[in-house]
Amino acid sequence: MTLSSALSSLQVPSDFNRYDDIPEPAVIARLDQWKNTAFRTLEELQTRVREEQATLTLKEQGDIVSATLVFDGDDTWVTPDSRCVAQEILRGFSDPPLPLVVQMLEHNVKPRFRSNPHPSLNLQTGRKLARPAGGPMASQDFYDNQAWKENPGASNIVLWCVLQIPSAAYEELWHLVIPPIMALLDDYEARYKLKGVRITSAMLERVPSSVLKRTGVDSLLSASLSRSLTQLQSPETPHLLPAAISTSLSLVQLMTSVGSADRFDQLCVLLGDGIIGSIWPYSSDRLEALLASIEALPPLVEVLGVGCARYLKVLIAQLVHPLAPREYEKTSVPLQIASLRALSAIIDACPERMAQWKGTILNGVGRCWVTVIDSKADTRLKRELGHVCQRLAIACPSVLQEEYPRFQAADAVSFEDLLGPPSNSVRPPSMRNTD
Template identity: 40%
Template sequence: MTSTTPADEIFAAYDDLTVPSEFANYDDLKYPDTIVHLETWKRKAYVLLSSLRDDLRAREVLDSRTQAKVTWYVAGFDGEDPWVLEDTRELARDILSSFITPTSDTLERVLCDFVKPVFQSNPHPLLNAETGRKLPRPAGGPLGHLDYLEGQEWKAYPALSNVLSWCISHTDSRSVEKLWHLYIPPVMTFLDDHQAQYKLRGVRLASLLLLVAPPDLLRRTGIDTLLFNSFKTCLSFLHNPETPDLIRAAVTASVQLTELTTVPASSTRFDQLCSVLGDSIIGNIWVYASREPGTLQASVDVIPAVVRALGIGAARYLKALIPQLTFPLVPAPEKESSFSYQLSSVRALQAVMKACAPRIYKWRGMVLEAVLKCWTDLADSDEVNGCAELKSELRSTCLILKTETVCEPVASEVEAEYLRIRELNVALFGPLLQPSASMEVSA
């Protein structure tokens, strides 16, 4: 006769809380009956979670095994996903905060008992699954990655990334090394998948892990190298619905990892940041996704973070950066740039001007021409939908351009140029080239 435990008893009626595998491809579903079934399940899940909360309230103490099982079932609803109703998400968070004590022992049980078994049939070829360390050579030889992509049973568990995210978010820097071998294999499996949607989840999980992972642990296990290479691979997935979000997440994570694991002003840090900006953004995204405005805007959104980290080192890319960032500002019949794209471009341009201040004076003509043309084009636009905000950023750009630190060799010439332009049409250019005294822009 099989003995039962408190965890078994409490969950005997809640097996239906397991998220159906069909949600993994929810956006591609074509059969109405399946969609109706899943929508019904979503409402039923809320009812089941409500009952579970009532059952948990009736128990004074939950042992670690029960807490682990609660986490496995409930944490999957803590996210923005097609199987999660807003009320269900709030209910799940209430259960987790009220009944779960996320100690390292509880987290270890969640990972060992529920997460690890899901990935055992697809071991990552570059990892030692028992230690979380990088292998000296790929398991299975040069074609080992093909075996790794077979089956992929873990994709039948759509809520996995939410469970991992919750666990990582409740791990501190003291316990992360103990759990390292349980976190790294699933995170790298998501990150190195061949589908962009799973790569995006992997980047987000890795970013959470970097918040608590000590730099020495990343370097000692070789995971710093694996992560950086994987982030760079993410930036080659250019024609997917997830591409803009993937670019923003992967570039941000790459900068985060580089600053965490390299020495300031070192050649290693410089080389890694140049790889992100020069190879991935300029040499790849801007070349092969030039007709995809959403992808281009995403790449421009992350320019400030990269050039701030590179500093004056970004000056080597000015021949590519300045034309690309001023191009959306210049109106033309054959192109139409959204206010949001223009805003992103202006803000990125400002970051480049500040980071590369000693070299910007050579580019002042191109920058000023683009700003003036954009301003003129906006003159008759309504002060809605981002127009006012864009005008404010254009003023800031002109103010930055005439600061001594940015155009020091020709500061007087720039001021004279501003004066001549204002005299051409005071009503039009006066508000642009005469910012209010209260506006402060640090160069």
């Protein structure tokens, strides 16, 4: 088998894009057979690369890496065996020269996305356009003729290239890098949005802020990430929401300076308009979306610090609620644990404001403790309940003389593991190992 035919046979059939929804057994059987054939082809390719790598042209190297990368993941066309062989091949290209990355961006990435130009980008420069190309219907046109979806695994190639580009080379390669990223990030399907968010996150670790600002792409990324927070009922939602929140936070930190009004304003938009305004009002019956958003809160709270004070009323109400919900409302242990961890972060961020909220917090913590003390509850839940009490005692020492003695007077035995033994001394309550 020639190198050209081997690489051609590794082209992933587009039917894999709908693999989980295919009703025809014959089509499934054909695709499964292709997986087996692809594994054998990868083994042959591995042998060829091992023997001929020193003589391969730049184009051949780019084609080999691109064909192999689509098997380095957890996609429906990938088997454990094919992934293992693909990773062995890719180890031979683990420190690629920049010309190879450029070759792949020019000839293995750009052609796949060329027919689907982003309406807000100048494809020649990678700069943001003053107004969308194509007029009011440009966004709709953007979703037509998505030829890149006929090449499953294209995002793997984009990610690999992003990971290999040195910071100093981003400006030169910007027109090749940003169009495929924006195509993924602004797609209407959550699974492609998730790939775009993950690639963006990797890029933000390397790209100079000056490139983002000068080209205006920082605002495009911010808007796209915000739209990702509206995806509340897709299978990818539990992964997409925290990834989008984390990446948005990274973007804000990259593009603003510590202590600046601009950083404060953008963090407030992320928390207030994004999480509180776009996710929580629509997540009462979508526990996975609610859980994902709350799990992403602590890093944001830590960066925003005392700025969270303007949102304490809604934050504490939302985080306390899952601890002791009404009978007809749903909760879960993971949601309770995530809420407690977020509460601890908020207590640490706004200690001066806790005197006003200590009663609300302790009411929820105490009710939750009563429901788990006599059950075989997750020890992590008990630990997080105790941790909230510890943080609250440090932030608001008055609870040691006022609230905690009332709990202990009501039932010293039950609350000892939560608050520590009864004591008149002013100190944070000790915690027993509840494992």
